[in-house]
Amino acid sequence: MNSIAIVGAGLGGLACARVLQLHGLDVILFEQETSAGARPQGGTLDMHGDTGQVALRTAGLHDRFRALARPEGQQMRALDPLSAEVVMDEIPAEGDEFRPEIDRGQLRGLLLDSLKPGTVRWGRSVAEVAPGALTFTDGTTEDFDLVVGADGAWSRVRQALTGVRPEYSGVTFIEFGLDDADRRHPDLAALTGQGTMVTKVGGQALFAQRNSNGHIRCYAVFYAPEEWPAGIDFADTAAVRANLLERYAGWHPELLGFLRDLDGGFTPRPLYVLPVPHAWTHTPGLTLLGDAAHLMPPLGVGANLALLDGTELATALATAPSVGEAVRAYEAGMLPRSIETAKACATGLHDLLSDDLRSMAA
Structure with a gap:
């Protein structure tokens, strides 16, 4: 061969x-x-x-x-988007790999x-x-x-x-993150836990996932047109943040902290399949x-x-x-x-x- x-x-x-x-x-x-x-x-x-x-x-x-x-990192948590109360917390058993x-x-x-x-x-x-x-x-x-x-x-x-x-799936992910989260963002780190946290309602969600070295990677997920957001430059972090905070209006302030306190900018990831x-x-x-x-x-x-x-x-x-x-x-x-x-x-x-x-x- x-x-x-x-x-x-x-x-x-x-x-x-x-x-x-x-x-x-x-x-x-x-x-x-x-x-x-x-x-x-x-x-x-x-x-x-x-x-x-x-x-x-x-x-x-x-x-x-x-x-x-x-x-x-196998821990899975679900929080109520309006109260930030934990409604599910699945912690892996000892030895579960x-x-x-x-x-x-x-x-x-x-x-x-x-x-x-x-x-x-x-x-x-x-x-x-x-x-x-x-x-x-x-x-x-x-x-x-x-x-x-x-x-x-x-x-x-x-x-x-x-x-x-x-083909575009109809769903868009907006990626962002928190650095050195346990020290710099302890409240958000506590909400995340050691694995993945999700909160969602009305066709939109927020995810937070632990990575190594204290980093938490986050995703805002929702149905949107393929060209979303029309007229917004993703290099303008303040404008994207304002758009997302408006989209997630009414959610608990602690959860909105993920959008307010990010380190760096936002990256759009429309899902194709x-x-x-x-x-x-x-x-x-x-x-x-x-x-x-x-x-x-x-x-x-x-x-x-x-x-x-x-x-x-x-x-x-x-x-x-x-x-x-x-x-x-x-x-x-x-x-x-x-x-x-x-x-x-x-x-x-x-x-x-x-x-x-x-x-x-x-």
Whole structure:
């Protein structure tokens, strides 16, 4: 078998490369960003015992994952939006490590450090994709036995395979955060607890999630037009804050403190999803994993599935008689699983914004 190309240095692509190298296979990972630290990597992830942790065991990284993971982050709290009273507080039992939390950046760093030097070629942006071939923005073309699209929501590899683009879900997340929260924002830290806090009513919610190093990452979540907010510059933090405080008017003042006391600015994250089902006819020389294959609402499963996709594809490539047979076997398992999960997530997104305070992201 000649070399395999993976486009995208996210969790799934890195996990795939790691397992391929464990089996002695050649792999090159192309990433358009210029370095591992080119941008922040997002918030915290819960690694599920039956998916993400299975993948990390396959990659030989589970012990290193456990050293970084936060089992206490499994705590789930629900607060009444009008009174700020705690209506649910699920604290993990001692020894419960089925869904511990870890910062996405820490997990990505763990995977990157596990690869041979030079595996990731940074600053290599793909312009065109064909079965078994990549053309880059500098005009060069390279050929491979297999091109794996691990390049996320707006995947170029997907465009060559299915031509399907994500659609707006109707829900927008506005991300913001609190630094050194226990010292600088003790009241908000107490409301958050050690894991995730949610409060919601009337089709809108506030989430707060513990990350490492005292950081709390927060999200305002609501139904909105795709172009929301018309006429507001997100660089104008005061204007965005005023808009959100008006939207959440009537909520308890302590909860509105998350919006008033943020450190830094607000980042809009409108949610895009792939249609369900999203599948394709097997095409020699191309396949997809992670968000490139099955972009879903962020309800705690995307990173887990990406890791599992990556390690399952790599294992198939290492054990099947040919690349084609390996990819067929991988797709035969991945596609039905992702379709069923995507159906559940589509329902879960609307449950997330229901008035049922016990219905929370998982």
